[in-house]
Amino acid sequence: MTDALEEPATVSTSAPPPPPAALSLRGLSKRFGRTVAVDGISLDVPAGSFYGVVGPNGAGKTTMLSMATGLLRPDAGTAAVSGADVWTDPTAAKHAMGVLPDGVGVFDRLTGAQLVTYAGLLRGMDRPTVTARTDELLAALDLEDARDTLVVDYSAGMTKKVSLAAALIHAPRLLVLDEPFESVDPVSTSRIRQILAGYVASGGTVIVSSHVMDLVQRMCDHVAVVAAGRVLAAGTVDEVRAGRSLEDRFVELVGDPRRAEGLAWLRTS
Numbered sequence: 001m002t003d004a005l006e007e008p009a010t011v012s013t014s015a016p017p018p019p020p021a022a023l024s025l026r027g028l029s030k031r032f033g034r035t036v037a038v039d040g041i042s043l044d045v046p047a048g049s050f051y052g053v054v055g056p057n058g059a060g061k062t063t064m065l066s067m068a069t070g071l072l073r074p075d076a077g078t079a080a081v082s083g084a085d086v087w088t089d090p091t092a093a094k095h096a097m098g099v100l101p102d103g104v105g106v107f108d109r110l111t112g113a114q115l116v117t118y119a120g121l122l123r124g125m126d127r128p129t130v131t132a133r134t135d136e137l138l139a140a141l142d143l144e145d146a147r148d149t150l151v152v153d154y155s156a157g158m159t160k161k162v163s164l165a166a167a168l169i170h171a172p173r174l175l176v177l178d179e180p181f182e183s184v185d186p187v188s189t190s191r192i193r194q195i196l197a198g199y200v201a202s203g204g205t206v207i208v209s210s211h212v213m214d215l216v217q218r219m220c221d222h223v224a225v226v227a228a229g230r231v232l233a234a235g236t237v238d239e240v241r242a243g244r245s246l247e248d249r250f251v252e253l254v255g256d257p258r259r260a261e262g263l264a265w266l267r268t269s
């Protein structure tokens with residue numbers, strides 16, 4: 001009797017497919033009257049990245065992020081969160097995402113604690129979990145003393161922080177934060193950076209828009225430079241800055257044609 005020959009183990013040589021991008025934009029476009037705010041933007045934000053979006057005033061950052069998060073319907077193009085289309089599969093896409101929009105009103109006749117609690121209950125979370133997380137978030141963002149103050153009486157920075165808490169409460173896998181540090185004091189900025197760094201280290205993805213190049217260079221691992229509704233450069237921070245500071249590279253990419261012109265009347269001597 002002969003021993004049966006063992007079947008050779010089959011070794012697959014094909015690598016597993018890469019995970020879908022945390023956020024994938026294809027040909028996003030938006031026009032307001034004659035103003036082209038976003039002009040066919042395509043961008044992939046890798047899962048697990050800390051992604052900065054920078055650009056001059058009026059570049060189209062808020063319009064792009066609003067379309068990417070389902071707040072503004074695009075004229076053309078698509079946005080998908082971990083493969084779920086934001087407009088045709090909004091439940092799945094929005095479940096995976098926490099959003100801090102810029103310039104969108106909050107329910108400011110609620111107290112800070114009520115606003116964060118409301119955000120958690122709206123996400124279908126149970127009340128004990130919402131209560132515990134609300135307390136933790138308000139403490140982490142230094143809002144404990146203001147928890148029972150109406151948001152309408154908050155400062156701009158406090159409103160930003162309570163809105164961030166509302167975006168975080170359901171522990172989404174993707175955070176989209178439009179200008180999260182605007183009006184926020186340095187201690188709170190540092191605290192928020194720590195929270196976000198820990199979140200990325202645990203596998204979350206953060207997208208932040210900011211005008212503070214130094215902050216983006218230190219905090220983010222990827223960056224996109226947007227101007228006039230288009231992406232001028234995108235990649236890792238080191239790729240985009242190409243050996244210079246991000247600020248120098250930004251000015252080089254975006255240009256500053258009016259730098260030395262005019263305002264002679266403002267010079268006192």
Ligand SMILES: Nc1ncnc2c1ncn2[C@@H]1O[C@H](COP(=O)(O)OP(=O)(O)OP(=O)(O)O)[C@@H](O)[C@H]1O
Pocket residue numbers: 032035036037055056057058059060061062063064
């Ligand atoms: N609702 C709107 N109606 C008309 N025009 C708009 C509207 N929203 C934005 N725009 C225009 O679209 C362009 C892009 O604006 P957007 O707010 O997206 O820029 P941004 O990069 O976020 O600017 P900033 O850095 O100043 O916040 C600007 O020219 C702006 O005036």
